[in-house]
Amino acid sequence: MRLEGTGLTCVRGGREVFAGLSFSVGAGQALLVTGRNGAGKSSLLRMVAGLVRIASGRLALADADPEQTLPEQAHYLGHLDTLKSSLTVAENLSFWTRYLGGRSAPQAALVELGLDALADLPAAYLSAGQRRRLSLARLRAIKRPLWLLDEPTSALDQDAQDILARLMRDHLAGGGIIVAAAHGAIGLDGAGTLRLGAGP
Amino acid sequence: MSALAALFMRDVRLAIRVGGGGGIGVLFFLTVVVLMPFAIGPDLALLGRIGPAILWLGALLASLLTLDRLLAGDYEDGSLDLILMADTPLELAVAAKAAAHWLTTGLPLVIATPLLGLFMNLDGRASAAVALTLLVGTPALTFIGLIGGALSVALRRGGLLLAVLVLPLTVPVLIFGVSASNAAIIGPLPFGTPFTILCALTLVSLVVGIFAAAAALRQGME
Amino acid sequence: MALIDLANPTRFLRLAHRALPWLIELTGALFVIGLYLAYRAPDDYQQGATVKIMFLHVPSAWLGMLCWALMSVAALGTLVWRHPLADVAAKAAAPIGAAFTFLCLVTGSLWGRPMWGTYWVWDARLTSVLVLFLMYLGVIALWRTVEDPSRAARAAAILTLVGAINLPIIKFSVDWWNTLHQPASVMRLDGPTIYPTILIPLLVMALAFTLLFVTLLVAAMGNEILRRRVRTLMLMQAQSAPGSAE
Numbered sequence: 217m218r219l220e221g222t223g224l225t226c227v228r229g230g231r232e233v234f235a236g237l238s239f240s241v242g243a244g245q246a247l248l249v250t251g252r253n254g255a256g257k258s259s260l261l262r263m264v265a266g267l268v269r270i271a272s273g274r275l276a277l278a279d280a281d282p283e284q285t286l287p288e289q290a291h292y293l294g295h296l297d298t299l300k301s302s303l304t305v306a307e308n309l310s311f312w313t314r315y316l317g318g319r320s321a322p323q324a325a326l327v328e329l330g331l332d333a334l335a336d337l338p339a340a341y342l343s344a345g346q347r348r349r350l351s352l353a354r355l356r357a358i359k360r361p362l363w364l365l366d367e368p369t370s371a372l373d374q375d376a377q378d379i380l381a382r383l384m385r386d387h388l389a390g391g392g393i394i395v396a397a398a399h400g401a402i403g404l405d406g407a408g409t410l411r412l413g414a415g416p
Numbered sequence: 417m418s419a420l421a422a423l424f425m426r427d428v429r430l431a432i433r434v435g436g437g438g439g440i441g442v443l444f445f446l447t448v449v450v451l452m453p454f455a456i457g458p459d460l461a462l463l464g465r466i467g468p469a470i471l472w473l474g475a476l477l478a479s480l481l482t483l484d485r486l487l488a489g490d491y492e493d494g495s496l497d498l499i500l501m502a503d504t505p506l507e508l509a510v511a512a513k514a515a516a517h518w519l520t521t522g523l524p525l526v527i528a529t530p531l532l533g534l535f536m537n538l539d540g541r542a543s544a545a546v547a548l549t550l551l552v553g554t555p556a557l558t559f560i561g562l563i564g565g566a567l568s569v570a571l572r573r574g575g576l577l578l579a580v581l582v583l584p585l586t587v588p589v590l591i592f593g594v595s596a597s598n599a600a601i602i603g604p605l606p607f608g609t610p611f612t613i614l615c616a617l618t619l620v621s622l623v624v625g626i627f628a629a630a631a632a633l634r635q636g637m638e
Numbered sequence: 639m640a641l642i643d644l645a646n647p648t649r650f651l652r653l654a655h656r657a658l659p660w661l662i663e664l665t666g667a668l669f670v671i672g673l674y675l676a677y678r679a680p681d682d683y684q685q686g687a688t689v690k691i692m693f694l695h696v697p698s699a700w701l702g703m704l705c706w707a708l709m710s711v712a713a714l715g716t717l718v719w720r721h722p723l724a725d726v727a728a729k730a731a732a733p734i735g736a737a738f739t740f741l742c743l744v745t746g747s748l749w750g751r752p753m754w755g756t757y758w759v760w761d762a763r764l765t766s767v768l769v770l771f772l773m774y775l776g777v778i779a780l781w782r783t784v785e786d787p788s789r790a791a792r793a794a795a796i797l798t799l800v801g802a803i804n805l806p807i808i809k810f811s812v813d814w815w816n817t818l819h820q821p822a823s824v825m826r827l828d829g830p831t832i833y834p835t836i837l838i839p840l841l842v843m844a845l846a847f848t849l850l851f852v853t854l855l856v857a858a859m860g861n862e863i864l865r866r867r868v869r870t871l872m873l874m875q876a877q878s879a880p881g882s883a884e
Contacts, residue, residue: 267497267637287501296494301785302433303426314422316502330880340785341876349881376881440783443775450768458760458816534747534758 217243217279217361219264219393224273226259233259237273239410243361246384246394246407255413257397258294261364264395265292277362290362291355295370297347298354301340305331305350308339312354325357329379344371352376356383363387365396369403377403419504420512427516430489438524441478445525448474449532460537467536468546468597472590474532475525475550476557480586482521483561484578486513487569487633496569500637506630514562514625522554538601545600545607549614553593556618559625560585566632589617645722647863654860661853668846675839691749693839697847698742702770703805705735705851709777710802713795723859725791726866728798729781730858734851736774742767762816766809773801787866 224237233256241247249257262268264275266287277286299308306326313320326332329349334342342350348371355363363384369377381403384394396402431438452470453463463470487510490496499509526547533543564582596610676693709731715724746764747757758764777794784790876882 262497265497265501267500284503288503290501292497292501294494294497296492296497298494298498300426300430300493300495302430307426307429311422311426312498315419315504316498317419334876334879337872337876341872343876343882345881346876346879373881434783440779443772443779446775447772450772453760453765454815458765460756460759463760537756537758 217277217391217393219362219395220274220276220278221264222274224260224263224275225271226256226263226268227271228259228268232271234412237410237412239408241393241395241408243391243393244388246388246396246404247410248402248404248407249395249397249410249412250399251412257412258366260412261292261366261395261397262294264362265290265364267292280361286362289360290364291358291360293351293355293363293365293368295366297351299339299342299347299350302338304336304338305342306335308350309353309357313357316354316358316360320358322353322357325353328356328383329353330375345373345376348372349376349379352380352383361392363392363394363396365394365402367398368396369398419502420508423499423504423509424512424516427513428520431516431520438520441482441521442524442528444481445474445478445528446532448477449535453535464537464542467533467538467542468549468601469594470536471529471532471546472550472553472594472597475522475529475554476583476586476590478525479522479554479557480561480564480579480582483517483558483565483582484568486517486562487565487629491569496633496637500633506633507626510562510566510629510633511622511626514558514629518555518558522558523551525554526550542597542601546597549593549596549611552611552614552618553589556589556614556621557586559618559621560589562625562629563632566629566636569633569636589614589621592617647722647726650723651860651863654856658853658856658860661849661856665846665849665853668842668849672839672842672846675842679835679839688749688752691745693843695742695745695749696840697844698738698745699767700844701847701851702735702739702742702767702774704848705731705738706770706774706798706802706805709735709798713798713802716791716795717799724795725787726859726862727855728791728794730862731855732774732778732781732794734854734858736771736778738847738851739767739771739774743771760816762809762813765816766805766812769808769812770805777801787869 219239219241221237221239225235226233226237237260239247249260251257259268263270264286266285275286277289280286280289298312303311306322309322309326313322323332326335329352331346331349331353334346339347339350352368368380372380384402384404388394394404394407396404396407449470452474456462456466487496490499490513500506502509529547529550530540530543533546538546561578561582563585564578567581568578592610592614595605596607596614599605599610600607672693676690679690679693681689709728712724712728712731715721716728743764746767750759750764751757777797780794780797781790784793
């Protein structure tokens with residue numbers, strides 16, 4: 217499996233965010249997207265996720281499941297939590313496992329992310345770090361080959377960052393692909409780098 | 417199928433836990449209906465004649481004003497992104513959400529109608545007629561409102577814009593709903609004629625609403 | 639024991655726990671006496687036995703208004719003195735007041751049916767009670783919508799005080815509205831001047847209703863305090879779990 221982008225151009229709000237971008241990531245490989253704020257890291261991830269229109273260029277996931285589109289085979293972890301405050305932790309996760317389908321293990325994911333003690337608590341009581349962990353639990357619980365992570369370490373304490381690093385290692389070892397946008401290191405060793413925007 | 421059932425149940429659960437389900441919609445309906453005689457005067461005979469119209473207007477406003485949270489909530493917390501990335505078609509997803517909305521907002525309005533008919537000096541038969549037309553008509557209001565909700569999803573001040581967009585589209589439903597109610601009460605038109613047209617309008621709005629809303633969402637996201 | 643001692647929620651819970659059985663028994667006894675006296679009271683020459691709905695209807699109206707007055711005092715307690723139990727009292731009282739007001743509307747409606755031929759007329763008094771009922775529902779909706787209890791308390795307190803100021807205005811304007819458009823039928827809500835045989839049962843029932851209100855309020859306040867404790871425990875549980883440092 218290989219994620220390939222060729223000559224990608226993104227226009228948002230009338231402004232050309234980036235143009236002529238090309239990259240390639242194979243199975244078991246990770247790509248770290250860096251650049252200053254506004255360079256288009258989030259836009260690129262959302263473009264791969266199918267949430268932003270491709271102004272020109274081509275995007276393809278080669279040797280993947282032909283029955284499914286690219287977004288259906290990807291996890292998108294953005295800045296927002298996708299949590300409903302009045303549902304419990306367990307209800308939030310089990311909704312996504314049922315809706316996004318695929319082979320899923322919600323209980324094991326809660327345990328691994330250290331949230332099983334809070335499973336019956338309404339999500340309103342969670343701190344920012346715990347909400348982020350719940351989003352990571354979604355990635356752990358539902359199997360999809362492509363991970364699109366936008367600043368995944370934000371709001372995470374050291375323990376959670378270690379868990380994230382482990383999750384990412386396991387995903388890559390299983391032949392998955394990770395494209396992550398970040399300002400600094402996020403615990404991915406040996407990742408290729410894609411720098412957006414001019415300047416340092 | 418299980419994915420849609422999960423979405424439907426989640427929305428029903430959310431509607432019940434936040435603000436007591438149809439409670440706030442029914443309360444608004446009650447308030448609007450009670451306000452009318454203050455403006456019109458307590459003449460019972462007059463109120464009885466325009467009762468069906470007042471109930472229909474109240475139900476229309478109560479339905480519409482609760483619709484803007486339908487899609488905005490999912491947009492604001494990022495759930496809409498994930499819904500777009502699932503293999504369940506977006507059309508079915510919005511249909512499931514609209515169905516949950518009708519069950520928790522529209523249906524309570526229908527159930528409250530006989531009680532409110534009392535305030536409007538409607539007898540049992542009249543109240544039943546209005547309730548029946550509302551039972552058939554409120555789904556149309558929900559699915560038409562879905563279009564406005566999808567168009568205004570990314571906007572902060574969505575509520576009023578949504579109402580402005582959607583109200584003209586609901587005019588046929590209002591006309592035939594009130595006319596069917598009046599036909600049942602005073603005739604001379606048989607109840608069946610406007611009622612079947614109302615049913616047809618509802619069926620059309622179900623289909624058009626779903627496709628238009630999904631298209632609007634896709635346009636708005638990209 | 640000073641009133642201020644009740645300010646401590648734990649102490650209130652203990653007192654409530656001890657007082658509740660007495661309150662329940664006293665309320666029950668007063669209701670038995672009141673209903674018996676009402677049963678023995680003479681029928682109205684015009685309305686027959688239906689006039690006895692008055693023994694339920696009038697006390698509910700009084701209690702509906704008394705409850706709002708109490709909620710207003712509690713609102714002052716929240717906003718001005720920040721009394722810890724004021725929020726609890728206000729939140730607990732609202733549904734009880736709404737229930738009494740609803741009872742007033744229903745009994746009035748049933749009483750009116752034989753007299754007016756319809757369950758509802760837009761009479762000045764009924765209408766102002768209906769508006770009061772809507773205001774109760776509004777306050778309850780506000781309590782439920784705002785998540786944080788202390789913010790909800792302050793918002794509800796403001797609404798309650800505005801409502802208290804507004805109630806005489808509403809009453810006046812509805813009276814005025816009602817006299818502008820003379821209704822078609824003639825209302826005879828007031829019976830003849832009140833004889834002791836009617837007055838005494840009425841007062842006993844009023845006392846019974848008041849005690850019922852106090853009992854329900856004390857029980858509801860206890861429940862609300864416990865509910866807040868549960869919420870605090872859940873917050874603490876979330877804070878002690880991993881990842882809570884952020």
